Amino acid sequence: MHFVVTGGGTGGHIYPALAIARGLLAKYPEARVLYIGRDGGLEADLVPRANLPFRAIPVTGLRRSLSPRNLLVFWQAARGVLLARQILADFKPRVVVGTGGYVCGPVVLAAVLLGIPTLIHEQNALPGLTNRLLSRFVSQVALTFEDARKYFPRKARVKVTGLPVRPxxxxxxxxxxxxxxxxxxxxxxxxxxxxxxxxxxxxxxxxxxxxxxxxxxxxxxxxxxxxxxxxxxxxxxxxxxxxxxxxxxxxxxxxxxxxxxxxxxxxxxxxxxxxxxxxxxxxxxxxxxxxxxxxxxxxxxxxxxxxxxxxxxxxxxxxxxxxxxxxxxxxxxxxxxxxxxxxxxxxxxxxxxxxxxxxxxxxxxxxxx
Ligand SMILES: CC(=O)N[C@H]1[C@@H](OP(=O)(O)OP(=O)(O)OC[C@H]2O[C@@H](n3ccc(=O)[nH]c3=O)[C@H](O)[C@@H]2O)O[C@H](CO)[C@@H](O)[C@@H]1O
Structure with missing residues (x-):
């Protein structure tokens, strides 16, 4: 069985993704888990060290204000979706799991477009921008804090699971x-x-x-x-x-x-x-x-x-x-x-x-x- 995990930028998004990857490998020892991260992101360093296969796509963060740079970002995001779509079409994961950070956007969207089931995990009581946008399309949202629930659409499937801690x-x-x-x-x-x-x-x-x-x-x-x-x-x-x-x-x-x-x-x-x-x-x-x-x-x-x-x-x-x-x-x-x-x-x-x-x-x- 194949799975994809994605999430990046800071340790706060990457460590939960790694923990979930390990949890999947423990449950399905024959499974293959591919981590998709950002080119040059912290994950490009941490994931190979955790002995997981890693593929990178280029993405940049959206400016929260109106900025001409956002046009470039949208173009890159669109390219990111196409690249992610190609990787997913080849790897054929059963589920794609995102833990937040910019890179999650194109990867999870590509999965949605391909009809692959998707889960996002939100670590904080105030959800990040990427997860809020994605929550409209994904199959399931998992939360650390009950307080985050109110920021997601009422029709979204939301469950408070908590955040995995080190054993x-x-x-x-x-x-x-x-x-x-x-x-x-x-x-x-x-x-x-x-x-x-x-x-x-x-x-x-x-x-x-x-x-x-x-x-x-x-x-x-x-x-x-x-x-x-x-x-x-x-x-x-x-x-x-x-x-x-x-x-x-x-x-x-x-x-x-x-x-x-x-x-x-x-x-x-x-x-x-x-x-x-x-x-x-x-x-x-x-x-x-x-x-x-x-x-x-x-x-x-x-x-x-x-x-x-x-x-x-x-x-x-x-x-x-x-x-x-x-x-x-x-x-x-x-x-x-x-x-x-x-x-x-x-x-x-x-x-x-x-x-x-x-x-x-x-x-x-x-x-x-
Ligand atoms: C500054 C910032 O924006 N941090 C964010 C980042 O947290 P980030 O993951 O950097 O920080 P956390 O506070 O969540 O975790 C710190 C980790 O370091 C460990 N530790 C700390 C000090 C030490 O001496 N030894 C040690 O082992 C702690 O036990 C803990 O496991 O992502 C989280 C999830 O999105 C957010 O909630 C945080 O707000």
Missing amino acids: EVLAWRRDEARRAMGIPEDAQLVLSFGGSQGARMINLAMIEVLKQLNGREGVYFLHVTGSGHYEEFCARAREAGLSIAENGNIILVPYLDEMPRAMAAADLVICRAGAATLSELTVVGLPAILIPYPYATGNHQEYNARSLEREGAALVIRDRDLTGPLLAEKLVQLLAQPAKLKAMAGASRRLGRARALDEIVEIIDNLAR
Whole structure:
């Protein structure tokens, strides 16, 4: 059986597509999955490294404003549809799956024109432009957040499946993770990080938080600065008179490869509101203070964050409101209310969708029949 997955531009679209490809190969070991991405896109690098066959088509993004450049974009999109149509006609997939990003447009449209069943997955609570346009033609839409449903046509077949998380996120037990990290069983552990690049605003606020709580009995901190921000963080911490080595309750790292282990050990998380991160938090059942990245397309991180806040799983601080004292105040309040933290953890867990990948593969399986 043949399948095509497509999605590109950012890791946020590519990793879900790769996860779905792996899910399909696990269910149908004899299947062939072809990834169609953009010429020169990040996917052209990531997909071959994941050992999947890759074909590229040229596409460029649409300007959201009226721009003469959009004429060129339309011409390229039309050419993209023709090229994709040719690839699909040769490869003959049973289903085509798109996870967003410009490249999805021509590939999924070509599939629709050929009468091949199509599924798109929308990662965010505020859907991207490509997925919104495609939702009028595709066989099925899968969502991470219930909140995204209202942006799709009422007649579209929409299902909330969640976003597949890395298997390691489900593999760690809290006590094992704590033992491996040297964190006492009865201490509170606060995990803080930006996106995969780190976040300067969160770093600056965390310096104040750590200064206030340095050496506080029963509270541990694991703060991830982001690889590009580590030196600056250390310099600023020194300037602020924060001595991290002094009390041993602060662990500071540039990047965390062991994020799944840290999440299993944590009691509370301070972070941005990317879809992958929030899916991980809710699968583990972690309460959070979320500071959405304000420059994400359409401010979608705030929509993501608000959907957790509405269910009582998180507090939201807008980036422009973020200060060290405000973050410290919210954090100290929460740490002093274990019952509230427990309720937030429960709300988070109820939103978690550990079976997201299985559900998406089931939908594809039904479309393939
Ligand atoms: C800046 C931006 O526009 N990001 C978007 C991008 O997110 P992107 O995928 O870049 O970011 P996410 O927050 O969703 O994921 C970050 C990932 O990095 C991992 N991690 C992070 C730090 C670390 O030290 N170690 C580590 O392993 C996290 O556990 C998580 O798995 O696509 C998502 C899906 O469309 C969107 O929701 C995000 O808004």
